Amino acid sequence: MATLLYIQSSIFNENGQSSQLAATFIDTLKAKQPELTVVIRDVVADNLPHIDASIAGAFFTPEADRNNEQQSIVERSDALISEIKAADYIVIGLPMYNFGIPSQLKAYFDQIARAGITFKYTDTGAVGLIDDKPVYLLTARGGIHKDSGDYEVPYVKEYLGFLGLTSVETIYAEGLNMGDDVANKARGEATKEIKSAVASL
Ligand SMILES: Cc1cc2nc3c(=O)[nH]c(=O)nc-3n(C[C@H](O)[C@H](O)[C@H](O)COP(=O)(O)O)c2cc1C
Numbered sequence: 001m002a003t004l005l006y007i008q009s010s011i012f013n014e015n016g017q018s019s020q021l022a023a024t025f026i027d028t029l030k031a032k033q034p035e036l037t038v039v040i041r042d043v044v045a046d047n048l049p050h051i052d053a054s055i056a057g058a059f060f061t062p063e064a065d066r067n068n069e070q071q072s073i074v075e076r077s078d079a080l081i082s083e084i085k086a087a088d089y090i091v092i093g094l095p096m097y098n099f100g101i102p103s104q105l106k107a108y109f110d111q112i113a114r115a116g117i118t119f120k121y122t123d124t125g126a127v128g129l130i131d132d133k134p135v136y137l138l139t140a141r142g143g144i145h146k147d148s149g150d151y152e153v154p155y156v157k158e159y160l161g162f163l164g165l166t167s168v169e170t171i172y173a174e175g176l177n178m179g180d181d182v183a184n185k186a187r188g189e190a191t192k193e194i195k196s197a198v199a200s201l
Pocket residue numbers: 010011012015016017018019093094095096097098099100140141142143144145176177
């Protein structure tokens with residue numbers, strides 16, 4: 001039985017455009033794989049803290065030397081890492097806010113990048129320690145960025161690749177604030193791409 005991890009990061013929760021694309025993805029895959037288990041990681045609801053010296057310090061402290069506060073910081077991170085490692089598919093609802101990812105998603109990314117656990121450095125460079133699996137980025141943008149000055153998707157792909165996740169497919173819904181015609185067309189095309197992506201699973 002397969003597990004899909006859905007990482008929701010819209011500040012508009014399930015009403016977000018990226019969340020609605022994710023719902024289409026999940027419903028379509030569920031129809032094909034009724035046994036599918038869906039795990040929702042709502043990084044906005046989680047309200048994870050910004051990474052700071054105490055969090056980074058806890059990550060770098062060997063288990064035997066951690067105090068109670070450091071131990072609970074590491075346990076929260078460990079749980080998030082176990083969740084993503086256990087998934088067979090990952091869907092990330094990816095809004096663009098001020099040219100980048102939601103800060104809540106960045107806080108999540110900062111929780112799951114752990115030396116020796118999700119990546120390591122070797123003589124020949126960095127090696128990701130999460131087994132590769134299909135990852136779908138479902139992007140939603142008010143404007144159009146894809147072919148000029150898109151720093152968001154390249155950043156997310158670079159980050160995921162660092163952890164070992166290199167099989168990443170991106171589906172774009174752009175121009176959502178550019179009038180109904182543009183928005184409806186973008187949503188329609190993204191929906192078609194989602195259905196075709198799911199058909200290949
Ligand atoms: C705070 C904020 C910042 C935004 N910044 C951008 C931006 O830089 N570029 C863009 O194309 N759209 C921008 N938008 C529009 C969003 O990308 C658009 O509303 C999209 O649907 C957000 O995804 P969501 O509905 O899943 O939250 C912004 C929206 C908000 C609320």
